[in-house]
Amino acid sequence: MSKLLVSPSPHIHAKDSTKSLMLDVVIALIPAVICSVVFYGWQELLVLGVSVASCVLLEWAITKYMLKKPSTIGDLSAVITGILLALNLPYTTPWWVVFVGAVVAIGVAKMTFGGIGQNIWNPALVGRVFLLVSFPTYMTTWNAPKGLFGADAVSGATPLGTIQEGLMQGASVQELTSAYNYKDLLFANLGGSAGEVCALALLAGFVYLCCRKVIKPWITLSIFATVALTSLIFWGINPERFTDPLFNLLTGGLILGACFMATDYVTSPMSLWGGVVFGVGIGFLTMMIRYFGSYPEGVSFAILIMNSVVPLLNMWFKQKKFGRK
Amino acid sequence: MAKATFSIGGVHPHDSKISRECAIEQLPLAPTVYISVAQHIGAPSVPCVAVGDKVKVGQVIAEPGGFVGAFIHSSVSGTVKSIAPRADLAGRASIHIEIAVEGDEWLESIDRSDTLVTAIPDDAKAIVDKIRLGGVVGLGGATFPTHVKLSPPPGSKCERVIINGCECEPYLTSDFRTLLEKGEQVVVGAALLQKAMGGVPCTIAIEENKPEAIAHIREVIGKLGYKDMDVMVMKMMYPQGGEKQLIDAVMHRQVGSGALPISVGAVVQNVATALAVYDAVQKGKPIIDNSVTVTGECFPKQANLLVRVGTPLQYIIDYLGGIPADAAKIISGGPMMGRAVANLQAATVKGTGALLFLTEKQTRRAPETNCIRCGCCADACPMGLEPFLLNKLSKAADWEACEANAAQDCIECGCCLYSCPAHIPLLDNIRVGKGFALNAIRARAAAAKAAAEAAKAAEAAKAASPVSSSEAEKSKK
Numbered sequence A: 001m002s003k004l005l006v007s008p009s010p011h012i013h014a015k016d017s018t019k020s021l022m023l024d025v026v027i028a029l030i031p032a033v034i035c036s037v038v039f040y041g042w043q044e045l046l047v048l049g050v051s052v053a054s055c056v057l058l059e060w061a062i063t064k065y066m067l068k069k070p071s072t073i074g075d076l077s078a079v080i081t082g083i084l085l086a087l088n089l090p091y092t093t094p095w096w097v098v099f100v101g102a103v104v105a106i107g108v109a110k111m112t113f114g115g116i117g118q119n120i121w122n123p124a125l126v127g128r129v130f131l132l133v134s135f136p137t138y139m140t141t142w143n144a145p146k147g148l149f150g151a152d153a154v155s156g157a158t159p160l161g162t163i164q165e166g167l168m169q170g171a172s173v174q175e176l177t178s179a180y181n182y183k184d185l186l187f188a189n190l191g192g193s194a195g196e197v198c199a200l201a202l203l204a205g206f207v208y209l210c211c212r213k214v215i216k217p218w219i220t221l222s223i224f225a226t227v228a229l230t231s232l233i234f235w236g237i238n239p240e241r242f243t244d245p246l247f248n249l250l251t252g253g254l255i256l257g258a259c260f261m262a263t264d265y266v267t268s269p270m271s272l273w274g275g276v277v278f279g280v281g282i283g284f285l286t287m288m289i290r291y292f293g294s295y296p297e298g299v300s301f302a303i304l305i306m307n308s309v310v311p312l313l314n315m316w317f318k319q320k321k322f323g324r325k
Numbered sequence B: 001m002a003k004a005t006f007s008i009g010g011v012h013p014h015d016s017k018i019s020r021e022c023a024i025e026q027l028p029l030a031p032t033v034y035i036s037v038a039q040h041i042g043a044p045s046v047p048c049v050a051v052g053d054k055v056k057v058g059q060v061i062a063e064p065g066g067f068v069g070a071f072i073h074s075s076v077s078g079t080v081k082s083i084a085p086r087a088d089l090a091g092r093a094s095i096h097i098e099i100a101v102e103g104d105e106w107l108e109s110i111d112r113s114d115t116l117v118t119a120i121p122d123d124a125k126a127i128v129d130k131i132r133l134g135g136v137v138g139l140g141g142a143t144f145p146t147h148v149k150l151s152p153p154p155g156s157k158c159e160r161v162i163i164n165g166c167e168c169e170p171y172l173t174s175d176f177r178t179l180l181e182k183g184e185q186v187v188v189g190a191a192l193l194q195k196a197m198g199g200v201p202c203t204i205a206i207e208e209n210k211p212e213a214i215a216h217i218r219e220v221i222g223k224l225g226y227k228d229m230d231v232m233v234m235k236m237m238y239p240q241g242g243e244k245q246l247i248d249a250v251m252h253r254q255v256g257s258g259a260l261p262i263s264v265g266a267v268v269q270n271v272a273t274a275l276a277v278y279d280a281v282q283k284g285k286p287i288i289d290n291s292v293t294v295t296g297e298c299f300p301k302q303a304n305l306l307v308r309v310g311t312p313l314q315y316i317i318d319y320l321g322g323i324p325a326d327a328a329k330i331i332s333g334g335p336m337m338g339r340a341v342a343n344l345q346a347a348t349v350k351g352t353g354a355l356l357f358l359t360e361k362q363t364r365r366a367p368e369t370n371c372i373r374c375g376c377c378a379d380a381c382p383m384g385l386e387p388f389l390l391n392k393l394s395k396a397a398d399w400e401a402c403e404a405n406a407a408q409d410c411i412e413c414g415c416c417l418y419s420c421p422a423h424i425p426l427l428d429n430i431r432v433g434k435g436f437a438l439n440a441i442r443a444r445a446a447a448a449k450a451a452a453e454a455a456k457a458a459e460a461a462k463a464a465s466p467v468s469s470s471e472a473e474k475s476k477k
Helices: A018-040 A042-067 A077-087 A095-113 A123-134 A136-140 A159-168 A173-177 A182-187 A199-211 A218-237 A245-250 A254-261 A272-292 A299-308 A310-316 B124-133 B174-181 B183-196 B211-224 B243-251 B271-282 B313-319 B376-380 B387-395 B399-404 B415-419 B426-464 B466-476
Strands: B024-026 B032-036 B060-063 B078-087 B093-101 B160-165 B202-207 B229-234 B266-270 B289-295 B303-308 B327-332 B354-359
Touching: A018 A042, A018 A077, A018 A199, A018 A254, A042 A077, A042 A095, A077 A095, A077 A123, A077 A254, A095 A123, A123 A136, A123 A254, A123 A299, A199 A254, A218 A245, A218 A254, A218 A272, A245 A254, A254 A272, A254 A299, A272 A299, A272 A310, A299 A310, B024 B174, B032 B078, B060 B093, B124 B183, B124 B271, B160 B174, B160 B183, B160 B243, B160 B271, B174 B183, B174 B211, B174 B271, B174 B289, B183 B202, B183 B211, B183 B229, B183 B266, B183 B271, B202 B211, B202 B243, B211 B229, B243 B266, B266 B271, B271 B289, B289 B313, B303 B313, B313 B354, B376 B387, B376 B415, B387 B399, B387 B426, B399 B426, B415 B426
Parallel strands: B024 B303, B160 B202, B160 B266, B202 B229, B289 B354
Antiparallel strands: B032 B093, B078 B093, B289 B303, B327 B354
C-alpha cells in the first residue's frame, strides 16, 4: 500500500483563492484603464506603468530584503494598488512623483503593517493623499483630456475645483455648473484624475464584481444613497450655494472611490450593517468636506477616516448567531 | 415558490454525484468480519458471546453499556474467533468481535421476504422497544441511538418528525438510491416514527438535485395513503442535512446553543435510519448491513453496495478492483465532514455511508496566506459564527473568549475552511477552541450539579436532625 494522506475535514476546497479574487478586481478595472488611456493618451499609460511596476517591485523587494519572507506579489494585490493609485492621479503627474506615491502606498501603508490583510488604511488612498498634501502643484493642476490622438492639452480645473473657487469669488452654483453637461460627466469627464474620466466604465467594473460575488453592493450603494440624499437636502435648501445630487455623484472620483476603494476587503467592515454604516459615513463625510471643507473633493479623506473605525464596526455589527438572541 | 433552505450561511460545493445511476448491489460476504462494540455515540456495548460460540445472522452479540447505548448483532453466521482490541477507521484501538463466516444462516425470527408490511402497530412504546432491540442508531453520521432520540425527556413534546433525505454532502448517493429502490420501506419507516412520537405530522426533506426521488416518494405516499406526511423540496445548499439547519429550513425554528432538537418540537431521522426502523419493527431485522457509496473520479468503478457491518475496507476495495494509482486520500463519508482513513484493515460500522477516493490534486491543501478580511468564512458559517475570530482566539489559547464567541456552537461542517480564499486552516484551529469551550461548560455544569447535590444533602441532614445542626452552628460561633 502506498502512502495515504490523512488530514482533518473538509477534504475539498472552493476554487477561490486570494489571487483569483484579486484577478477579478484587475479585470473589473480594465474598462476604466482603457478609457483613461483613450481619453488622456500615452502620458496616462506612463503613469499607470510606473505606478504598477513600482508597487509590485517595492512589495517584492520589501518581502525579500527587509522581511525575508516568501514574496506575496503573486496574489496580485500590489497590481491593484498600482492601478488604483494611477487612476487617482492626474495624467500629467511626473514619474518620480508617482514612484513616491507607490513608496508610501506599498512601503508605508501596506508592508509596515504586515502586508496584505494587515493594513488599516487603503494603501492607494494613503499614497494619493500623501502626494496631495506634499505635491499640491502636481496634484491640482488638471488638464482637460486631449485624447489618445487628440489636440493639445487645455489647462483647466476639475469641475469641483472650479466650483470651489467660483463660490469663493461669490458666483452662484447655477452659473458655475452651466458649463458642464451630465452626458460629458457620465461618458468622458472634463478634467480630473484619470479614474474619473468615464463613470460608465467604472460602473461596468462594479457590476462585474457584484455578479462574480467578489464584493457585495451594499457599501457602494449606501455611499451613493447618502451622497444623493445629503446633497438633495442642502441643494433643496439653497441651490445658489450647494451643488445638486447628480453633479456630486458623477464628479470628484466618487464612483471610483465607492466602487473600488471603499469596497477593499481589508479596510472595510465584514457584516451587512457594518458595511452600511461604513458607506453612510463615507457619503456623509464626503459631502461635508465638499460643502464646508477647504478641499474641493473629499472622497479620499472620507474613506480613510472611515477605514479607521472599521475595527469598531466589526465589533459592533455582528451577524446574529444561530439559535441565540 | 422559493425552495426551502436554512437561514444563515451555507456553501455550494459541486455535487459530484457520479454514482447516482448505480443501483444498490449486494457485496459478497467477506471471509471474516470484525464487529466493533463502539460504533455509536454513548457507552460501548458489552460483548455477550464467548470465543468459540456459533452465531447466526441477527443474533445479539453485544448488549448496551448504558441507557445511551445500542444492541449489536452479528451480521454473519459463523464462529466467534476472538474478542480483542483492533484499530478502527481512525487507527484507535477498540474492542472488536471477530467472526469467521460460515454459510449465511439467519435467525428464524427475521422475516426475509420482500412483502411490504404497511400496517402500523398501535402501541408507540412497542415500536420504540423494537427499534431499541434492533440496535438502530442514527445513520446520518452521528450514530446516536435512535430509541433515545424517540424518548423525549419529560416536559418536551414532539410536534414534527423530519426525515432527512437531503444528502447534501457531495459524492454521496446511498440515501438517494435507498429512496428510489426502497422508497416504500422508507415511507413505512417514517409512518412508524410518526406513530412512535404520538401521531405528529412528518416531513420528508429531499434536495432539488434528486427529482426522481422526490417524484417517487410523493407517489409512494399517495399510494400508501399515510396521513400528515409530505415531501418538502429543498434548495441545494450545504450543510442542509445538518440537524439544526434542517429544522430551521423545515420548521423555521432555531435550536438554541447546547439544546436538543426536541426543545423546539422536532425529531430528525435520516432516510437510512427510517429504513432501519422499518426493518427492525416490521421485519424483525436488526441493523446488520447498510448501503455504502464507493466513489471518486479516480476510482474506476462507482458503486452503491449493501455491506454487512464489520466488513474490512480492504475487502470492499479489492472487490471493486483495488486502490487506483492516483488516489491520495480515502475518506469514510463525504468530502466535507468525512474522516480520512489511515487504516484499510479497519472494518465498516453501522454508520459507514461512503468510501470516497480523492486524488492529491483534489484534496491537497494550498499553503496558508494572510487573512484578507474578506468575511467569506463568516458568510459561509451556517451557525452565524465568526470563524476568522475563533481561529485567532484558538491560536492565542484564549478559551474563555472562544466560549464567549460561541466556539462550542460550531458544527464542524467545514464551510469556513472550504470557502477561505487564503486557505487558512480555520476549522482545524476552531476544533481545538471548541473542545476547550465545551470542557469548560461541562466542568461548570458538573460543579453546579455537585454543589446543588451537596446543598440538598445538607438540607436533608438539617431536616433529619434539626437539633444537631443548630448545635453545630452554635459550636461554630
